[in-house]
Amino acid sequence: MTTALVAPLATTPRTRAPRLARLAEFVLVGGLTPALFPVAWLLRRALGVDASELAVGFVFFHAAYLVNDPHFSVTYLLFYKDVKRRAIGDVWGRAQRARYVFAGFVVPVVLLLWAGVALATRSAPALGWLIQLMFLLVGWHYVKQGFGVMMVLSARRGVRLSSAERRAFVLHAFAAWAYAWASPADPGTEVEERGVVYRTLAHGASLERATFVVFFVSAVWVAVVLARRRRVAKQPLPPLGALFGYLSALWAWTVYSRLDPLVVYAIPALHSLQYLYFVWLLRRSESRAAGDRPFAEVGATPRLAIFALSAVALAWIVFHGVPETLDAALFVPRGRAVDLGRLGTAPSVAAVFVCVNVHHYFMDAVIWRHENPEMKFLVVRPGARR
Numbered sequence: 482m483t484t485a486l487v488a489p490l491a492t493t494p495r496t497r498a499p500r501l502a503r504l505a506e507f508v509l510v511g512g513l514t515p516a517l518f519p520v521a522w523l524l525r526r527a528l529g530v531d532a533s534e535l536a537v538g539f540v541f542f543h544a545a546y547l548v549n550d551p552h553f554s555v556t557y558l559l560f561y562k563d564v565k566r567r568a569i570g571d572v573w574g575r576a577q578r579a580r581y582v583f584a585g586f587v588v589p590v591v592l593l594l595w596a597g598v599a600l601a602t603r604s605a606p607a608l609g610w611l612i613q614l615m616f617l618l619v620g621w622h623y624v625k626q627g628f629g630v631m632m633v634l635s636a637r638r639g640v641r642l643s644s645a646e647r648r649a650f651v652l653h654a655f656a657a658w659a660y661a662w663a664s665p666a667d668p669g670t671e672v673e674e675r676g677v678v679y680r681t682l683a684h685g686a687s688l689e690r691a692t693f694v695v696f697f698v699s700a701v702w703v704a705v706v707l708a709r710r711r712r713v714a715k716q717p718l719p720p721l722g723a724l725f726g727y728l729s730a731l732w733a734w735t736v737y738s739r740l741d742p743l744v745v746y747a748i749p750a751l752h753s754l755q756y757l758y759f760v761w762l763l764r765r766s767e768s769r770a771a772g773d774r775p776f777a778e779v780g781a782t783p784r785l786a787i788f789a790l791s792a793v794a795l796a797w798i799v800f801h802g803v804p805e806t807l808d809a810a811l812f813v814p815r816g817r818a819v820d821l822g823r824l825g826t827a828p829s830v831a832a833v834f835v836c837v838n839v840h841h842y843f844m845d846a847v848i849w850r851h852e853n854p855e856m857k858f859l860v861v862r863p864g865a866r867r
Contacts, residue, residue, distance in 0.1 A: 507722040509758040510630050511729030514744075514751060521743035533743060541746040550796035551789075552753035553841050555760050557799075558792060560585060560844040577852040584843040592839055596832040600811070605823035608832060609679020615838045620661045620735050622842045623752060624654035627730025629849055630755060634723035636860045642719070649706045650727065653699035657731040660692040661738070675834060676825020696736070726755060759859065764788055766858035804833040 524533040566572045567581050592611075599607035628650055635642055642650075669683035710716045718724070733740075734748045768784040807829035812821060821828060849856065 503722070506634070506758070507725065510634070510722050510726035510755050511627075511733075511751060512722060512725040514725070514729040514733045517744050517747055518741055521741050524743060537743045537746050541750055544750055546797070547793065548750045548753045548757070550800050551792040552756045552760075553837050554795040554799060555757065555788075555792045556841050556844050556848065557795065558788065559760070559763075559848050572854070574852060577847070577850065580847045580850075584840075584847045588843045589836075589840050592836040596836050600824075600828055600832060603821060603824055603828075605677055605679055608677050608824065608828065608835075609674075611832075611835050611839070612674050612677060612679065613682055615835045617662060618839060618842045620658040621655075622845065623730050623735045624658045625846070626752070626756060627727045627734075628654045630726035630730065630759070631719060631723045633759065633859050634726065635719045638720045638723075640717055640719050640723075646706050646710065649699070649702045653696075653703045654727075654731060656692070656696040656699040657736050660689075660696040661735045663688045663692040664736075665689065673825075675831035676827060677831050678823035678825075730755070761785070763855065763858050767855065770858070799837060800830075800834065804830040807833075 521533075521537075524537065527533075528536060563572065564585070568578065568585070573581065595611055596608065598604070599611065631650055632642070632647070663684055666686040666689045667681050667684055669680055671678060671680050673679075707718060711718055719727075730752070733744075734752055738745060738748055764785055768782075805827070808827050811829065825831060847853075
């Protein structure tokens, strides 16, 4: 979720959500993360290093069909809804329409051309640069979502953050992104991702040290802001779920994501669950509003079920059906596989995966902005059901 999401939104009066609902929210937005480290340690003790990694990898590989992949596909369902009205109508302002057209039409064309040329020329370096763009932007995406979690959950619980406080949280988020990318220093090494072999962009130790200093200073600033809010201003702190969601996205999933080799497997699923929770909040409120209209044909629960099934089906088509068909058609002529060298054995699968990831980041930065009128559904109004 984008950093521009909740700044102008009014908060709702402070209310106490049911205890079970608060616990579920806490787990879904990232509160489960710290508990995974002792679980990973216990698994290694019980099963051994190799067996535990095999078991965890197996679980999260198959969980991707229901969690990771649909978290991408729901973005398409949200983004291209009412596409004509959003692109050329009056539902959005001029700036938001420009963002929408750029993210929805310019970005995918550029990505498809880039990937298409790489596959047509069988160029692993060209596809490798696209993969590196994905790795650069994924940290940006994670920390923005963490900040969005902080803002939305605070607003839903009636906690209003000042402009100075929001700036502190934003700076720390982007400092985490910069440090995560710069660390560790890299002289330019040959790596493999989804079968594609390429050389990474070199960056030295000086960049790593500089970004760490900014990251550390910004973390201290956040701590001071929270302490001042509590002790000096006598204002309530953000909800525990908001803080854990924010800190998990920055520290555990972005900066120190390599801390435990087993937890690494869970990070994309944790991020996806966090994202899907807010999609559910949005769609639930929209469906209830639609269900309250006279002569509504479909209630809230069927609407949500149809939406969820559509996301799972679209995810399978995008990540498996289409690219695997392309690989079979382009690189297995007459039943004999073509030697693709450094492009791996399934270059279309790799290319589609990377393109969808990068496109997802751009669409996400448009959907979750306060300029989108639908974002009002994320902040519960007085008397609304939670």
